[in-house]
Amino acid sequence: MKTKRPPLLALLSMAVVLVTAISCGTASRTVVVPPEVPGAKFMGSESCAQCHADKTKHFASSDHARLKALGENAANVGCESCHGAASIHISSGGAARTIVNPRKSPEACYQCHVDKRGSFSLTHHHPLIEGKVSCADCHNPHEGRAVKGGGTSLASSDETCFKCHTAQRGPFVFEHEALREGCQSCHSPHGSVNQRMLTERNQLLCLKCHFQTQTAPGKIIIGGHEHTDDLPRGTCWSSGCHEAVHGSQINRSLRF
Ligand code: HEC
Ligand code: HEC
Ligand code: HEC
Ligand code: HEC
Ligand code: HEC
Ligand code: HEC
Ligand code: HEC
Numbered sequence: 001m002k003t004k005r006p007p008l009l010a011l012l013s014m015a016v017v018l019v020t021a022i023s024c025g026t027a028s029r030t031v032v033v034p035p036e037v038p039g040a041k042f043m044g045s046e047s048c049a050q051c052h053a054d055k056t057k058h059f060a061s062s063d064h065a066r067l068k069a070l071g072e073n074a075a076n077v078g079c080e081s082c083h084g085a086a087s088i089h090i091s092s093g094g095a096a097r098t099i100v101n102p103r104k105s106p107e108a109c110y111q112c113h114v115d116k117r118g119s120f121s122l123t124h125h126h127p128l129i130e131g132k133v134s135c136a137d138c139h140n141p142h143e144g145r146a147v148k149g150g151g152t153s154l155a156s157s158d159e160t161c162f163k164c165h166t167a168q169r170g171p172f173v174f175e176h177e178a179l180r181e182g183c184q185s186c187h188s189p190h191g192s193v194n195q196r197m198l199t200e201r202n203q204l205l206c207l208k209c210h211f212q213t214q215t216a217p218g219k220i221i222i223g224g225h226e227h228t229d230d231l232p233r234g235t236c237w238s239s240g241c242h243e244a245v246h247g248s249q250i251n252r253s254l255r256f
Contacts, residue, residue: 035100035108040085045078047090055079055142063146082108082141102141103134116190125191137163138189158183172247176254178209179246185209186245206236 034042049056056079059065067081080086082102089098102108106128110117116135119125126133138160139146148160161183162169168183178185186205187197194201200208213221220228233239242254250256 034081035084035111037084037086037088037099039088040098041087042080042085043087043090045080047086048079051094058143061144062140062142063144064141081112084108103136106135109135119188119190122191122193124193124195124197126189126197133164161189168246170247172249174244174248174250174252174254176245176247201235203231203236206242 045056045059059079064081065078067078082100084100086099089095092098100108106116106120120128128134138148140148148157158179168179183189184199185208186199188199189197192198198205207222210222212227215221218228219226220231230241233241236242237245240255244251244254244256248254248256
């Protein structure tokens, strides 16, 4: 199998630029249409404090508290940008079905994060539409960084995943150092066209970090071992090769 690394890398980085451009475009929208609560008016975030002090207290530290809307819309942006207008909710003293709870439906998030509706519709996705997972399982709406554990420490962002996927936590006798860079170095957490929500469907997933060299025409070396006859057999993690891709108790080469 011949490799053409440079053009491929160029293509990949182009894709990255494009994706970033799109996501910035949607995230920096300032004029928003909050979820609709028929007949209700906007009251402003201060009005929530008397009954939901726990949610308002640390809201200033939240990624979403930095949202600003233009002009007369300004008061609307805050709690009600996700929960919808609250006048009926407040005057009824918090009666059932008077306010939007995004735990029950991601629609409130999709209005600003339009691209996520697409990601969760891809063939392989976290079962959000199916109601088994919600945006809030992985994201903090009310406090601090919206990506849990994001920013300073990727290792702790993996804690979010371990809540539900305990098998990948280890400890392993033979760790795969790739996991230190976060689950998202191999998985697209929202959804992907590839099985297991992988970011790549073939050996490119692994060759991002493991350099492939050709010592003689057609002779392929990866990680110091000849792989010439192995690559055509399937992906690196199937066909009896590196099946213990998250870490192994018995094999340094992550075979089982
Ligand atoms: C007069 C008191 C009061 C005020 C003011 C108030 N709420 Fe509530 N709210 C309640 C009560 C009571 C409940 C139901 C019990 C609970 O979940 O705490 C509730 C529940 C909720 C729920 C959960 C609803 C569900 O279906 O699960 C959300 C979301 C909510 N409030 C948001 C807000 C927002 C946003 C504001 C400000 C714009 C606000 N509330 C102002 C009393 C209030
Ligand atoms: C980025 C969107 C977003 C913003 C902004 C937001 N919330 Fe929420 N809120 C959510 C989500 C998602 C849930 C459901 C998950 C949860 O309970 O944490 C929720 C749940 C709630 C609940 C119900 C909690 C329960 O126990 O069922 C209340 C009350 C609430 N929010 C109040 C507020 C208040 C008050 C503010 C402003 C200070 C606010 N929210 C701002 C997204 C948001
Ligand atoms: C009113 C529009 C709006 C709504 C509704 C909204 N968001 Fe956001 N969200 C934004 C904007 C704008 C940013 C970028 C904020 C920044 O970087 O300062 C953002 C940022 C984020 C981030 C990324 C933070 C980071 O580290 O880059 C996550 C995750 C997120 N939102 C999740 C959600 C979820 C989950 C919901 C629904 C519960 C939601 N958002 C609802 C506008 C919105
Ligand atoms: C299974 C966990 C999980 C669920 C469920 C989830 N996310 Fe995320 N999300 C992540 C992780 C992890 C990241 C950080 C990805 C990275 O840094 O590469 C992220 C990043 C983001 C970002 C910022 C970067 C970007 O891709 O734009 C936004 C916005 C976002 N998520 C919105 C949402 C919304 C809206 C929902 C629900 C419709 C949702 N997420 C559900 C795990 C999840
Ligand atoms: C709230 C629980 C929950 C959280 C948190 C969570 N997941 Fe999941 N995950 C699920 C469920 C449920 C499925 C679907 C499993 C199934 O269909 O058998 C799934 C499926 C997957 C799959 C595909 C498995 C398969 O068999 O195709 C991968 C990969 C995955 N999750 C990775 C992650 C990563 C990475 C994170 C952290 C960013 C994460 N998950 C966070 C619940 C969760
Ligand atoms: C080096 C790349 C890589 C990293 C990093 C990675 N995974 Fe995976 N993961 C894979 C591959 C490849 C598969 C498919 C294995 C298969 O189909 O046999 C997979 C499969 C899965 C599955 C499906 C069940 C299984 O084991 O086959 C889950 C769940 C999962 N990963 C969760 C995670 C979580 C959680 C993290 C972070 C702690 C993570 N992965 C980090 C490559 C990775
Ligand atoms: C995010 C970067 C990254 C990705 C992606 C990645 N790896 Fe790794 N892998 C590492 C690092 C770092 C090491 C430890 C240093 C080394 O041996 O190169 C390692 C070690 C290994 C080892 C052990 C080598 C030995 O003999 O000690 C195997 C086998 C391996 N990786 C297979 C895979 C496979 C298969 C994939 C694709 C599913 C993959 N890796 C994807 C970073 C990565």
